[in-house]
Amino acid sequence: MSDVMIAVQHVFKSVTDSTGSLTILRDIDFTLNKGETAAIVGASGSGKSTLLSIVAGLDTPSQGTVHIDGVDLFALSEDQRAALRSQKVGFVFQSFQLLGNLTALENVMLPLELAGQRDARATATQMLQRVGLGERLSSYPKVLSGGEQQRVALARAFVVRPAVLLADEPTGSLDFATGAKIMELMFELNREQGTTLVLVTHDRAIAQRCERRITIEAGQVAAERVEA
Ligand SMILES: Nc1ncnc2c1ncn2[C@@H]1O[C@H](COP(=O)(O)OP(=O)(O)OP(=O)(O)O)[C@@H](O)[C@H]1O
Numbered sequence: 001m002s003d004v005m006i007a008v009q010h011v012f013k014s015v016t017d018s019t020g021s022l023t024i025l026r027d028i029d030f031t032l033n034k035g036e037t038a039a040i041v042g043a044s045g046s047g048k049s050t051l052l053s054i055v056a057g058l059d060t061p062s063q064g065t066v067h068i069d070g071v072d073l074f075a076l077s078e079d080q081r082a083a084l085r086s087q088k089v090g091f092v093f094q095s096f097q098l099l100g101n102l103t104a105l106e107n108v109m110l111p112l113e114l115a116g117q118r119d120a121r122a123t124a125t126q127m128l129q130r131v132g133l134g135e136r137l138s139s140y141p142k143v144l145s146g147g148e149q150q151r152v153a154l155a156r157a158f159v160v161r162p163a164v165l166l167a168d169e170p171t172g173s174l175d176f177a178t179g180a181k182i183m184e185l186m187f188e189l190n191r192e193q194g195t196t197l198v199l200v201t202h203d204r205a206i207a208q209r210c211e212r213r214i215t216i217e218a219g220q221v222a223a224e225r226v227e228a
């Protein structure tokens with residue numbers, strides 16, 4: 001068994017719209033081992049969210065491959081890819097993407113139910129308590145603050161204890177203290193479960209806590225620093 005959890009090889013992404021063709025990612029290459037923590041950093045518009053969506057199999061590259069735990073993501077059918085994601089990958093969107101017609105609790109129960117887990121209600125309740133939302137279980141997303149929605153999105157991603165957790169600015173809408181608590185939770189999951197953690201962040205302190213920093217500049221990996 002290989003120790004590599006995520007392998008991104010020669011990934012390019014171009015999009016075409018009415019104004020022409022735009023290359024968002026050019027030849028991105030990196031691998032992350034099981035249990036490793038990495039921060040993806042770079043200026044706004046450099047391609048971080050696009051890269052994270054491709055690693056999650058939510059978006060497709062124009063060229064190149066992504067392997068998750070040895071499986072070639074884009075050699076799979078869409079259904080197979082969705083199945084692999086539900087088994088192994090937790091994703092926190094920059095824009096949360098909660099389901100508006102479900103309560104906070106129902107949003108967090110959903111991935112457990114999709115995975116056929118018993119005790120979805122109790123497990124989801126516990127996870128919402130851990131992110132400090134034990135009192136808001138039956139609230140709908142539209143009445144929650146931005147930071148509260150972000151914490152529901154985090155609880156939803158954590159709750160299945162995925163092998164890989166991908167989070168796009170997971171503390172972007174949180175105050176300092178709440179953000180720090182959420183980061184503790186993520187690193188705890190990393191330690192307890194050996195979760196491979198990939199965070200997009202503008203927060204230097206968070207980036208410093210990760211074992212690896214991958215800097216994206218205009219769609220390319222600019223520098224990679226490995227520290228002991
Ligand atoms: N579907 C699309 N069509 C056209 N352009 C796109 C599309 N998706 C992304 N882009 C462009 O690609 C670039 C990279 O976008 P991306 O969202 O990956 O940046 P980012 O690094 O996450 O930025 P931020 O830090 O602001 O979140 C941006 O210039 C964006 O406008």
Ligand SMILES: [Mg+2]
Nearest residue numbers: 048049094168
């Ligand atoms: Mg982004």
